[in-house]
Amino acid sequence: MNKKPNLKDVAKVAGVSAITVSRVLSNPDKVSEKLRTKVEQAVHEIGYIRNHAASALASRRSGVIAVIIPSLSNIVFNDVLQGIYSAVKQHHLQVVLGDCHYSPLEEEKLIATLLSQSPEGFILTGTDQTDYARKLLQQSGIPIVQLMELSDCPIDMNIGFSHFNAGVDITNHLLQKGYRKLGFLGARMDTRTQQRLAGFKKAIADFKQPCQSYVVTTTQSSSIRLGGQLLQAVMAESQGQCDAVFCCNDDLALGALFETKRMNLKVPADIAICGFNDLEASALVEPAITSVASPRFEMGQQAVELLMTASGEDKTHKPPIDVGYRIVERAST
Amino acid sequence: MNKKPNLKDVAKVAGVSAITVSRVLSNPDKVSEKLRTKVEQAVHEIGYIRNHAASALASRRSGVIAVIIPSLSNIVFNDVLQGIYSAVKQHHLQVVLGDCHYSPLEEEKLIATLLSQSPEGFILTGTDQTDYARKLLQQSGIPIVQLMELSDCPIDMNIGFSHFNAGVDITNHLLQKGYRKLGFLGARMDTRTQQRLAGFKKAIADFKQPCQSYVVTTTQSSSIRLGGQLLQAVMAESQGQCDAVFCCNDDLALGALFETKRMNLKVPADIAICGFNDLEASALVEPAITSVASPRFEMGQQAVELLMTASGEDKTHKPPIDVGYRIVERAST
DNA sequence: AGTCAAAATGGTTGCGCTATCATTTTATCT
DNA sequence: AGATAAAATGATAGCGCAACCATTTTGACT
Missing domain, CATH: 1.10.260 (434 Repressor (Amino-terminal Domain))
Structure with a gap:
């Protein structure tokens, strides 16, 4: 050869x-x-x-941006990724992608590995990086975007929305509809899920009338099947009293909905269901599921744009960008 | 700084x-x-x-493998990717990933771009690469795996299963169940979908008794919503005669199933539905959907292993690896 | 035609690391 | 202790490219 x-x-x-x-x-x-x-x-x-290696070495430009997501299997991050890839294409960049499996320690290792590629920007999910990871990132001097949630002390740039507020709002939505025995079904319990749960609790605590709450969570990873199991669990815990569930994502909500059919519960008459993330299926099942939509694709795109404009050396501190969310009310509530 | x-x-x-x-x-x-x-x-x-660039340049080892998938949004490739990432981690490699949007021309450009990273292996989806892409790949001298389908003339290594045979088998399954007015719902119409359709047609042509077939396809990308629309289309075309549909994937099948509820059709009494890929939801909806399962995660893993063992210089031609498939019979047929 | 600026092209050097070979230190034996 | 092998460490060169500066060519003008 x-x-x-x-x-x-x-x-x-x-x-x-x-x-x-x-x-x-x-x-x-x-x-x-x-x-x-x-x-x-x-x-x-x-x-x-x-030869990219030689080119990068000589020019000190790698044409690469690094991205770490917590999970490849979660459609949510897939949407973000698509936004990232679509933006990256315009700029003739390459992506190096890491999956940290929701673990800050894995993330720290990944950050070190990916930094070795001399990326020109770094996109991270969430805000719970280790101290050493933060040190490495800051030292690298490249622009950094933290995605998905809003942070009080971002490493550099930040774009996302308040999962706490969304949790409050969706819970209030249930309360306004007259439901008083609310269940929270949570899986994985990453920081964003915890914030949604905190919002759920806050809304209940602030509600002027008497109401009950039942929280069922697990650190298992989320799935449709698990949604059914958690519904069973919350019904057991509430002795059948629970009349509405806020599922921390739409996978659980779909699983819960499918389970209601097997349990012969009517939705929303016997029990209301709402989810989070507004997946396509949620709008098409019967009854369609109330959910919280957010502009994930756009968030991914915008993260790349932020990186690109930021490499223009202006080290002014940029305020977090709140992309907001929208409660999509459907028949399930 | x-x-x-x-x-x-x-x-x-x-x-x-x-x-x-x-x-x-x-x-x-x-x-x-x-x-x-x-x-x-x-x-x-x-x-x-x-500094990875300097290291790669000096050592002539990039520690990178290149992967091109046709779509980031299709869960099917997500599963494969997860397999790839899990295997890659063991070998301390990085992945550079490209999404060619089902276009051989985009794929050609991506191949050139990704080859510039001096990857130590290349994973491609499918077998319809352009001539120039093949030339570049062959010239690179690195091991190459084509995934998902089986090829008569692979560029190098090949691992997948026969979508044609799967199409034949699932169609025969419907015929054996007594259905005689079969519809095929196809979206995207990439090579694998075409092979499934070819299998569908073959099974019908070979069937000894009289039967009808209705083929409705679109080059639009697949979605749950589209499944409902295609079901409407096939019912229109068959003047309501169609009594079973083979959907080219589970998204369409789910959409078709949800649509039957709105049309007040009983599944499988009025109409049978089967899909392809065996997504989690297919097993959990009511009625659960018959589908075709394949070891996608393992395919991804094995592809990486193939690359790693192949870099050991033995240029002996390896025969394609058939990972097979399995028809998962459920209540919908 | 002659002058000058601008555009186009080329030569040299070094990016940060590792392969290769040379040298030093340590361990193992008689 | 001395001889030898083996392990550990170091010095040098070069991977393939682009930055930098030097040179040549071109075009626009008087």
Whole structure:
């Protein structure tokens, strides 16, 4: 197997110098059209592909941004990722992606690994990074965006919405509808879920009339199946009294809904169900499930844009961006 | 902002030579314990992070594998990705991921971009790469795995299963159950969906008794909502005769099932529904949906393992690996 | 034609690391 | 203790590219 072609090989074929080839690849408009086409032909002919490592080393620009999400299997982060990829494409960047499985320690290791790629920006999910991770990130000097939730003390930039407020609002929605024996079904119990739960408790505590709450949580990862199990659990705990459940996400809500059919409960007459994240299925099941929508795709896109504008050296502290959320009221409540 | 620390800085702090630091990072057991701990402390103290570009350039090993999937939003590829990431972690590799949106041309561009990272292996989805893409891949000399479907002429290695056979089998399943007016609902119509459709047609053509088929397809991307629309379409086309539908994936099948409720059709009495991919929801809806399961996570894992063993220079041609599939019969048929 | 500025092109150097080989230290044996 | 092998450490060079500055070519003007 003959070695991979390099710049010089292309230069030889095109009859120009190596640096000219380099320019054709990175600044085509700095080269005359004649040479440019000659070089481009040579590149295509011998199937030359630039060595990114050498390019990054020499230019001190990696063309890479690093992204860490807590889970690949959660559709929520998938939406964000799609936004990120769509934005990244415009800027001719590459993404290196890590999945930290909701673990700050794994995240710390990933941050170190991904920083070694000399990314030009870093997108993180959430706000619970370890101290050492924060040190590494700050030391790197690159722009950083923390996604999904709002932080009091962001590392750098921050874009998201208040899961606490959303929790309050959706709980109040149930209370306003007349439900008084509210259940909270929670899985995974990451920081965002905890904030939703805190909102749930706050709304109940602030409510002027007597009402009951039942909280059933597990650190297991969320799934549709688990939603059914948690519904069973909350019905057991409330001795069948529970008349509405706030599920910490739509997977649980769907599972709970499917379980009500097996339990012969009418939704929303016997029990109301609401979820979180507004997945497609929630709008299409019968009855459709009330949920909390947020602009995940746009959040991903905007995170990339923030990184790109931030690399312009203005180290002014930017305030967190609240993208908001929207309660989508449907038949299940 | 003081510059990012490099090997020499660590070496100075630890009182050793740069090359020793390098060894601690890549071959810790080649260094005495005394020096090793000293170096490790220095690394942690100054927050040193190795420059991957320089490392890759000097060592000619990038520690990266490239992956291209046709869609980030399709859960199917998500499962594969999870398998890939889980395997990659064991080998201390990084993934660079591209989403080609089911387009061979986009894929070609992505392949060129990702090859510039000097990946040590390449994972592709499907078998319809452009000629130039194949040339680039072959020239790169790295091991390549094509995933998901089986190919007659793989570029290098191949792991997947026969979507044609699966299409035949699931159609025969419907025929055996006594259904005679079969509909096929197809979205996206990528090569794998086309193969499933070909299987559907073959089974019908080979069936010894009279039967009808109605094929409704669209190049729109698949969604639950679309499943409902396609069900409407097939019922219109068959003038209400259609008594079973094979949906090219479970999203469509779920949408079709939800639509039957709105149309007051009983499943499976009035109409049978089967899907493809066996998503979690399919097992939990009422009635549960018959589907075709395949080991996606394992396929992803195995693809990485194949790459790793293949870099061991044995250029013997490996036969495609058939991971098989399984028809999961449920109440909907 | 001659002058000057601007555009186009090329030569040299160094980015930060590791492969390679050379040297020193330590362990193992007679 | 001396000889030898083995392990540990260090010095040097170069990976492939782009930044930087030098040189050449081109075009626009008097």
